[in-house]
Amino acid sequence: MCTSNFYPSSIFLCYISRRKHLQLTILYMQSSLAEGAVTMGKIIKSESLHLQAYHLIKEAIMEGNLKPAERVVEAKVASTLGTSRGTVREAIRMLTQDGLLIYNDGFVKVYEPTVDDVVDIFQCRESLEVLAIRLAIKNLTDEVKESLAHNLQETKKVKPDSPELGQLDQQFHTIITEASNNGQLINLLEVIKVKTHYMRKSMVGGSFYPSFIEDHEQIYEWMLNGNEEEAANLMSVHIKKALEGVLMHIKS
CATH class of the missing domain: 1.20.120.530 (GntR ligand-binding domain-like)
Known part of the structure; x- marks a missing residue:
């Protein structure tokens, strides 16, 4: 069982008029969460969903929101990011190539350096x-x-x-x-x-x-x-x- 819960960040929607077309700009603001909670943004619907998931999970690792040796549960991350498990699976694959995530005892965990x-x-x-x-x-x-x-x-x-x-x-x-x-x-x-x-x-x-x-x-x-x-x-x-x-x- 994952040691931390995932909570989606609050989303601020701002509409901008440009060249008579309405564009949607999504700005992310991190929520004020209880100590120990993991903060991530939401996926923006676009062509490169797995890259967005990759960057959001990577940021959570680099900022210490995901701790060394902590389990990363595919379903929970997908729910938090508002995307599919397949998208998260590809992001996890990329992060294992970077060495920031590892497979250990059948689970995906955050890399703990020695x-x-x-x-x-x-x-x-x-x-x-x-x-x-x-x-x-x-x-x-x-x-x-x-x-x-x-x-x-x-x-x-x-x-x-x-x-x-x-x-x-x-x-x-x-x-x-x-x-x-x-x-x-x-x-x-x-x-x-x-x-x-x-x-x-x-x-x-x-x-x-x-x-x-x-x-x-x-x-x-x-x-x-x-x-x-x-x-x-x-x-x-x-x-x-x-x-x-x-x-x-x-x-x-």
Whole structure:
């Protein structure tokens, strides 16, 4: 039996007139629920229902509304989202591919990471981000340079305990990854980014981000100067330090 109940969010319907046609815009507002209740939105009728279900369930996992090791019951989720079990089944399949849901003892459960999993994911991340920065330097454009410079400027303005710091950290790495122009690499690192964020959230509270601004600034300088080896080596060290910081925080 599922340990949590699902409650649909309240829905606000707003009608907008545009080009003499009435369009329906559905805005979701999360309900104020009792502690322990799982919050999800409702499915909007459209062609990609399974993608909507995928994103809504994923959000519930990433925000901690669905806890690690908690069962995800297909029928209950379908009822909450206002869609079919087939739609939810496809969304669950996609989330198992992402590694956020697993099949365990015949049930679907939210992935519960271990310390070994953290080490594994950071090792993969290190190798892939080193490749990404090598490719990014070869493909470096003025737009990428400006994006990285802006990211560093914004990072310096943020307080050390601000949640925005983590977002800017991820953004810096995402800019470099996308500059690689390698679609497969971008997709792989997106999956790793999601799992890394989930691990931080579920294991260290999501608020822990070690000091990284100095490394980011030096990486940026090496990239501008076209120093591929130096940039790649520092990226490797940078990811290793991030892993050490996370492990230290978990053990403490």
